[in-house]
Amino acid sequence: MASEIHMPGPVCLIENSGEQLVVKEEALEILSTIQKPVVVVAIVGFYRTGKSYLMNNLAGKQKGFSLGSTVQPHTKGVWMWCLPHPLKPEHTLVLLDTEGLKDMEKGDNQNDCWIFALAVLLSSTFIYNSMGAINQQAMDQLHYVTELTDLIKSKSSPDQSGIDDSADFVGFFPTFVWALRDFSLELEVNGKLVTADEYLEHSLTLKKGADQNTKRFNKTRLCIRKFFPKRKCFIFDRPTEKKQLCKLETLPEEQLCSKFVEQIAEFTSYIFNYSAVKTLSGGIIVNGPRLKSLVQTYVSAISSGTLPCMENAVLTLAQIENSAAVQKAITYYEEQMNQKAQMPTENLQELLDLHRLIESEAIHIFLKNSFKDVNQKFQRELGNLLVANQDAFVKKNNNLSSARCSDLLEDIFGPLEEKVKQGKFSKPGGYYHFLQMKQELEKKYNQAPGKGLQADVMLKNYFQSKEDVVETLLKMDQSLTEPAKEVEAERIKAEAAEAANRELEDKQKKFELMMQEKEQSYQEHLKQLTEKMKEEQQKLIAEQENIIALKLQEQEKLLREGFKSERKKLRREIDKMKKRQLCGICTIL
Known part of the structure; x- marks a missing residue:
């Protein structure tokens, strides 16, 4: 189980230097230390609107994120606080507090747009914090939503199906939560009491007309409806009397407005229960290291003057994790082979059977820890490394066998060599006496266990190295006639040739086994890859179905509200997405 993260307070994640x-x-x-899935909750809003107070409550603390008590804004950039999730032990809660929008001390408000866009890109729940009611001024202040299409790209290149890039935003954008602070109005629409959520939906109702004022009125509302189909609204009374607001973080709960305390409890309960794990396209669950990579990739893109691109961020993350997945698979393979291979093996098949089993497990480990392996670059790298490792283990197996056989030959035939040196066989009848002893020792060698698959080769090489000794003893044996010596010499040659042929046949069999093994290895890679690709494609299709379902809901709303032109635009978008989805299904089949 991954260790819990315990941060005593927030730290700056992204610093805004102004430039x-x-x-x-x-x-x-x-x-980088957080291995658990992360639930990322980000808050954005104008300065001096109480954003940090909400985030401190989510952290279960009175103090943490800087509240400030003057007109000067405190939070600069994006601050992060990682905590154990209060309701989900296997998750980590990551809170992101952002600097106030429209800070008068900023010379350039472009960074406001980037802070807003980063909060959307990094979070799974995005909280927009504002004061008072949702009116046209509030909508105008939320113009950042309308600029997201100019700040974010979902794909690195235009979609061949002709779908607008922003059409995919809904697939990876967070849940949108609008927090209305110091709300003093009755929740009433057309004389009927409504919930906060119904109030938000009513506020997002479009106006009919083609003039500029109507277009301006509708623009932000359309973007919220299009990009954030999952929406929630919370209202908060003023927490205490005005003069006490500057001391809000030190006030005990009993000195706060009871209604405000109830509203805060309802808000935190919703965030804890319904905020999802941060997930990327393809069902990729984000943990700490992955969130780290996303932050670096997005900020790097902004700094270089390019647009943060979701697809590029995922591909960058894939490069890092796929490389690590290759290493993880190879490490597993080497550990298992070293642990389980009883070398030297008696035959090559025994080693290859073990290799195939562990190789299959290693491939599974790689595929489990990898994603978006474009053109199977990393799987091919893994395949090459597995072949190299297999060859290395075969070579090691041969070397161990050769070393063991060499020691065994020295032990068994050492006494025979000593007798040759002492001249024990340099007399009439000595050759056959030598031959008899040699055959007995050869039998002893062949019966010895644990020699490995180099046993025959090493014996042949040993006898080959002693050919001059045998030839000398044969010539010196005066008890043998010349014709008998010639017959014996021919027998020795025939025996050597037979041994050479056996070695050649053995090499051919080993070669065929290795080729067969490589083919089986290829088929194993192909089999597991095909299953992985089907699984990934099915996830993407499921995502597309979810996006289409959300767009169909919006289409129905537009139909009810009588906005035919907007409905037709959305209908064309949905049709193109269905066509793209159909292509994905055909790919699986």
């Missing part, structure tokens, strides 16, 4: 955004190393190091 550029800079990722802070301390925060990245913290993220």
Whole structure:
């Protein structure tokens, strides 16, 4: 089980120097230690609207994110607080508090747009915090939503199906939560009491007309409806009397408005229960290291003057994790082979059977830990490394066998060599006496266990190295006639030739076995890859179905509201997505 993260307080994740955004190393190091899936909750809003107070409540603390008590904004950039999730032990809660929008001390408000876009890209729940009611001024202040199409790309290149890039935003955008602070109005629409959610939906109702004022009125509302189909609204009374607001973080609960305390409890309960794990396209669950990579990739893109691209971020993350997956698979293979291979093996098949079993497990480990392996680059790398490792283990097996056989030959035939040196066979009848002893020792060698598959080769090579000794003893044996010596010499040659042929046949069999093994290895890679690709494709199709379902809901709303032109645009978008989805299904089949 991954260790819990215990941060005593927030740290700066992305610093806004006024000129550029800079990722802070301390925060990245913290993220790199979080192996659990992360639930990322980000808050955005104008300065001095109580954003940090909400986030401190989610952290279960009175103090943490800086509230400030003056007109000067405190939070600069994006601050991060990682905590054990209060309701989901296997998850980590990551809170992101952002600097106030429209900070008068900023010379350039472009960074406001980037802060807003980063909060959307990084979070699974996005909270927009504002004061008072949802009116046209509030909508105008939320113009950042309308700029997202100019700040974010979902794909690195235009979709061949002709679908607008922003059509896919709904697939990876977070749940949108609008927090209305110091709300003093009755929740009433057309004389009927409504819920906060119904109030939000009513506020997003479009106006009919083609003039500029109507288009301006509808623009932000259309973007919220299009990009954030999962929406929630919370209202909050003023927490205490005005003069006490500057001391809000030190006030005990009993000194706060009871209604406000209830509203805060309802808000935190919703966030804890319904905020989802941060997930990328393809069902990729985000943990700390993956969130770290996303932060670095997005901020790097902004700093270089390009647009943050979701597809590029996922591919960058895939490069990192696929490389690590290759290493993880190879490490497993080497550990298992070293542990389970009883070398030297008696035959090559025994080693190859073990290799095939562990190789299959290694491929499974790689595929389990990898994703979006474009053109199977990393799986091919794994395949090459597995072949190299297999060859290395075969070579090691041969070397161990050769070493063991060499020691065994020295032990068994050493006494025979000593007798030759002492001249024990340099007399009439000595050759046959030598031959008899040699055959007995050869039998002893062949019966010895654990020699490995180099046993015959090493014996042949040993006898080959002693050919001059045998030839000398044969010539010196005066008890043998010349014709008998010639017959014996021919027998020795025939025996050597037979041994050479056996070695050649053995090499051919081993070669065929290795080729067969490589083919089986290829088929194993192909089989597991095909299953993985089907699984990934099915996830993508399921995602597309979910996006289409959400768009169909919006289409129905537009139909009820009588906005035919907007409905037709959405209908064309849905039709193109269905066509793209059909292509994906055909790919699986």
